[in-house]
Amino acid sequence: MSLLGSMTTAISGLAAQARALGHVSDNVANSQTVGFKRTDTNFTNWLTRSNLRVNLPGSVEARPDYTNTVQGTIEQVENPLAMAIAGQGFFSVAQSRGGSGADVIFDDRQMFTRAGDFAMDRDGYMVNGSGYYLEGWTMLATGQPDRTTLAPIRISELVYNPVPTSSIDLAANLPSNVDAVAAIPAAAPWAPTEDPVSSVIQIYDALGNQQQVTLDWWRLDTDTWRLRITPENDTTNPADGRFVDVRFGGQIAAGPPVVTAAPGTISSITMRANTTGTTPAPTETGDNAFLGFTVDYGYGNQEVQINLGGFGVPTGLTMYAGTEYSVRDLSQDGVPLGAYNGVTVRENGDVAVNYDNGQTRIVARVPVVAFNDPDKLQKLDGQAYLRTVESGEARVTDASTNGVGKLVTNSVERSNVDIAAEFSKLILAQRAYTSNTRIVTASDEMLQDTINMKR
Template sequence: MMRSMYAGVSGLQNHQTKMDVIGNNIANVNTNGFKKSRVLFQDTLYQTMRGGSSPTDARGGTNPMGVGLGMQVASIDQIHTPAPAQSTGKTTDMAVDGNGYFIVEDGNERYYTRAGGFDFDRNGNLVTTADGFKVQGWNADENWNIDTVAPPEDIDIQDLRSVEPRATTEMTFTGNLDSTLRAINEGEDENFVFQPDQEGSVIFNNENSVVTSKEMYNSLGDEEIVYFRFYKFDGGDDGITWGCQVSLDPDFGDIDDVDELNPSNESDTITELPFDQDTGKLPVGTSATLKIQDDNEIDFGNDDDVREIEIDFSDLTQYNSSSTAWAEHQDGYTSGDLTSFDVGADGSVLGVYDNGEIRNLARVALANFQNPTGLQQEGNNLYQVTNNSGDANIGAPADQGMGSIMPGSLEMSNVDLSEEFTDMIVTQRGFQANSRLITTSDEMLQELTNLKR
């Protein structure tokens, strides 16, 4: 008689535990990054009344008999299924699309979280808005490179709020030079578009040359404009080649003789572009080193110059099409201050400077686990490693099986209210049934005590 009462007591206690878990899930239905829990029950010890026996020639076997002593909680499991993301419009808010947890630190304590409500503090540290814990990742070095193999550290952009000027050291050309352009030669007839003027110096126009320009910068960030003039030259037995004349003067100065334009003469301001006459392309790696002297004189070979700019012409083509040659890239810039930043799907924090430069400032790190349900819940949407979770596998977003980052979003709770309300009803009925069990057992005891009357 008393066994049924105590079984009912265990049922009441453990159904109350399940209701507590359901209540916690429902309370956190709007908690960003929250992962719900579930309760599993199991029966408890049995009082054996008769053991099982084996069959014999004369009699068959018998099954064991036992009376259960109630039930108990088998486990309270965390359900780490992903949840939908909610757009917030705040750049530093982040949600993980897939596997992975953000890594945050409070002093020497390391935690993991799916709640990506972050912001930069006044010192340039990326921190959690709730607790000020520092978000872990990798910072860019002085060359704007990010090493994701190194151990993660506090994301800190304080030293990157401004950039120093950078002198131009590289320039790249692309586009086409019209193959139908007439070559410049000495002694052309008077109907040709190229003619010497009355004093014998050379005249260029839009029909026998292609002129373009590109800005470049010195070490102080001062902008200079360099001009390029492309023209075709008949090299005799060497075939037709192109010359590129470079100058800081948009008028390129005076050219007194066609021979001065011949690239084979190795002029200080002219370099040769030997296009293949069959493919219309330049040899791979065709380039020239431009020299800038202290007095802003420019040439292609003075060893006393203080600045060098490597110009890559190898992407230029010579087809029967309009001339579109232009310098698409140079690596110099003036000084700039950080005006805004953005976050990429790979976790990169991109800084935008008022000099037009965009740089990778840092990259957020993620951690993955063999058994995420083995993480220890610490409150505040934080988890810590346990013996059964396995060590954290740290990597960059979108790498090594890590999820990608959804910037401007926060992960919602994975609590399903319909499921929780259904479990609540079932739990309530279970609690009610166990309470009736205790009441009925009490009534049976009451009948026993009334037997003496």
């Protein structure tokens, strides 16, 4: 019994070491595979009989010991869509079952991977080197991600439609050390004869064409300036022009209580011709100071609002010391037609499509998925995994929150295989295998001697 048991135990040792050698072979072969997690070997002893008087030889079993939680080296690459997870967590991915474009059919199973070498395929999907499609949250109209549903991310917004200008922001200082005009026109066209101080801004119409608007200023008296707004190519072209008077310092609201603007800050806006003003009237400092006008470039009325800052506060338009009209900011919210210019992934997981008109559109957000025991996930081809009962439920969350790692963009996670360690395991497996063969040989010779006893 002992001799046969010794031989059986040695044979189980051969099988266990052969399996350990297979783990080493798999690790070495995938030492350069993106997102690969090595498999170590856990040897388990199985007893036949063991007590204080006797211990019979049992057997050994080699079980895989997965290292899904062990971080691989993060390496920067040139691919703008490549991502790595620094810390715990996985990407959620899907597998295609056929079709193309918007009609791609995906496997119902949710899969996970650490292989973040994603690139855009011909249909606009983000696919990694193993053919798995990256899943994410789509963006709602509010600009927030829809965290209730995961779906494969597809880039289909290749054009950024033009946006007509609706708002102009003006921050400037009208000089207080210049002379007022000699005569103030009391009726249309309201423009004094003296040369104004001017600024020009380009706005956009409904088709994305660039149009020019000129803002001319005249000082009427100590505290009041007159503004003329002249949009070029405007089909309405009112005969009286577009005029408004802006007063600095003094009473904002009659109250009670009476509200007064500090010197050099806006206290009132008076519409003269073809302009609209602050509604309702200001009642306290800080209320929005704005005026508006209507233009028509041949595509219907276009309402434009000029924001001058706030009443009684030194933001936006002011009148302080100086002899030159200084513009600090003159910007507008219109956008010309834009064409697709590339896509990038931000550190918070936002997938941003860039256009050649300088605009960016967020189309999705990449979440990170965590498990209570990631080492119990079921391995699939291509460095992918499936959830199991032992791994626990998948927790889908934003990067860098709830214990998951952060996203490292323009990078990939390399295999966590250490070649030196694997060759050390190889030597040990080889020596252990050889030693077990010696046990089999010795047991065989001893059994042969037992058989020869009757001769």
